[in-house]
Amino acid sequence: MIYDYIVVGSGVGGSLSASLLSKKNRVLLLEGTHYFGGCSGTFVKDKISFNAGATTFNGLKPDMPVGELIEKAGINLENIEEINPTITVIDGEKIIRRYKELDKFLQQLNCGYPHKNHRKFYEKVLEVNKIFYSHKQKSFDLSSITGVAKTIRSLTPLGLKLKKEFLANSLDYLKEYYPDIDEDYLNYLDNQARIVAQAKVKDISFLTLALALGYTFYDNYNVKGGIGEVFNTLLENVETVKNEKVIDVSKEKDLFVVKSKKNSYKSKKVILNSTVFNSDYVSLDKAKDYYQKKKEAFKISQGACVVYLGIRLEGDYNHHYQILEKQNFSNCISNSIFVSIPSKNDKKMVVDGVYGVTISTHTDINFWNCETQEEYEKKKDVLEKEIIDSFCKGLEVKKDKIEFSYLGTPRTFERFTSRQSVGGIGITMKNTKIDYPSSVTYEKGLYNIGDTVFAGQGWPGVAIGVKNLMGILGEEL
Numbered sequence: 001m002i003y004d005y006i007v008v009g010s011g012v013g014g015s016l017s018a019s020l021l022s023k024k025n026r027v028l029l030l031e032g033t034h035y036f037g038g039c040s041g042t043f044v045k046d047k048i049s050f051n052a053g054a055t056t057f058n059g060l061k062p063d064m065p066v067g068e069l070i071e072k073a074g075i076n077l078e079n080i081e082e083i084n085p086t087i088t089v090i091d092g093e094k095i096i097r098r099y100k101e102l103d104k105f106l107q108q109l110n111c112g113y114p115h116k117n118h119r120k121f122y123e124k125v126l127e128v129n130k131i132f133y134s135h136k137q138k139s140f141d142l143s144s145i146t147g148v149a150k151t152i153r154s155l156t157p158l159g160l161k162l163k164k165e166f167l168a169n170s171l172d173y174l175k176e177y178y179p180d181i182d183e184d185y186l187n188y189l190d191n192q193a194r195i196v197a198q199a200k201v202k203d204i205s206f207l208t209l210a211l212a213l214g215y216t217f218y219d220n221y222n223v224k225g226g227i228g229e230v231f232n233t234l235l236e237n238v239e240t241v242k243n244e245k246v247i248d249v250s251k252e253k254d255l256f257v258v259k260s261k262k263n264s265y266k267s268k269k270v271i272l273n274s275t276v277f278n279s280d281y282v283s284l285d286k287a288k289d290y291y292q293k294k295k296e297a298f299k300i301s302q303g304a305c306v307v308y309l310g311i312r313l314e315g316d317y318n319h320h321y322q323i324l325e326k327q328n329f330s331n332c333i334s335n336s337i338f339v340s341i342p343s344k345n346d347k348k349m350v351v352d353g354v355y356g357v358t359i360s361t362h363t364d365i366n367f368w369n370c371e372t373q374e375e376y377e378k379k380k381d382v383l384e385k386e387i388i389d390s391f392c393k394g395l396e397v398k399k400d401k402i403e404f405s406y407l408g409t410p411r412t413f414e415r416f417t418s419r420q421s422v423g424g425i426g427i428t429m430k431n432t433k434i435d436y437p438s439s440v441t442y443e444k445g446l447y448n449i450g451d452t453v454f455a456g457q458g459w460p461g462v463a464i465g466v467k468n469l470m471g472i473l474g475e476e477l
């Protein structure tokens, strides 16, 4: 059998692409591990379903990137429930619920970090989001003259509308609204920016900050059974093979030959959902050269550590909390944790009264390259304890309610998702370069999709990239 497309990897990018392409093409998706979804997947441990990384699913209205593609793929998602507030931020005594409604949110913010200009500032944030998302055509392909022309044609109108916001450093922009910016409020903003843009306020443009602050004003969801359920639905009508790690992609005449340890498949085109920094298993010189160049241009070392916690909870909780501490966690680059708690009546994530809770924070993958296993385990123990202490204190939960816990590090992510650095390329001003990776490699017929190619990370960023890829492939949506 010769496929039209082989998609390597079932992350957000691979699964959305495979789902859309399979409507008119013969598509095969090969996934290296035992579950779909990569960093946005769900796995089962001790009978309880845990989200591997991502927990918030958002923007499902058809005028938003994810919603548009899900509608085009003809997918009907069940088991999703809208959440509001999206996050509850706990900063010492301060509690700020990030409600969808501006007035309700401002009330919360003014209790935590009072300021007379909050309304003016967040109205600007909303205006920038509206302009960004209402501009539908975002093409990015710098591999050919036609691609460059299309990129300029599609992005120039947006660039003109948001020129100042794209060029201005966030910290400078903020000072127009908050000349006397309070340290605690800046720390709050830094942590909001970090979870979306993988960078602090001082390193990003105001456009990035506005998008990072804006998503809670849109529709956000909890997925019952875990966010991985979305992939089972997305891939319902796609031919897939799990536990099929691809170790080589080569060419025989005009066809690609995609090999795992067990099998060999042929196709006309190949889409890799591995990152541009982890795709050099491909033995095609032009592609290898492309990946090498991107590795050199973007030195990415940001990763995540996640505690998967089985705990007996009583009472009512929101789905997501961010707990801010004064200092960074050990071997981490962040002073906050992001906590996700399933719904009480979620039968897969809450088993016999034990909740599958995930708690994540940002790290540098280099911190975990230890000389000995003993050193690695020791670092893990220290961090796990700090994260659990912060969680228990912040949410006033007794430690004796914990049934079990595991800490995942960048090394764990590599084992399950074939990547150590997660969350994509930080959208810093330094990284917003003309050579930002696009889906097009130098090898004709070979493409990449996911959070390390345009437009970036998270469900919305990767969905924009998938729409761009469909345009490059000439596939009608």
Ligand SMILES: Cc1cc2nc3c(=O)[nH]c(=O)nc-3n(C[C@H](O)[C@H](O)[C@H](O)COP(=O)(O)OP(=O)(O)OC[C@H]3O[C@@H](n4cnc5c(N)ncnc54)[C@H](O)[C@@H]3O)c2cc1C
Residues within 6 Å of the ligand: 008, 009, 010, 011, 012, 013, 014, 030, 031, 032, 033, 035, 036, 037, 038, 039, 040, 052, 053, 054, 055, 056, 057, 058, 244, 245, 246, 247, 273, 274, 275, 281, 304, 306, 360, 361, 416, 417, 418, 419, 422, 423, 424, 449, 450, 451, 452, 456, 457, 458, 459, 460, 462
């Ligand atoms: C801790 C954490 C929390 C996050 N929270 C959120 C959130 O709440 N909301 C949100 O929108 N985003 C969140 N993100 C970001 C989001 O998870 C990612 O940006 C997104 O899932 C990346 O999708 P991707 O398409 O790049 O695929 P990836 O997630 O990288 O998946 C790639 C897939 O390809 C497979 N693969 C790789 N190489 C091979 C190979 N050689 N052969 C076969 N298969 C292969 C992998 O096994 C994997 O399944 C979070 C990320 C992390 C790490």
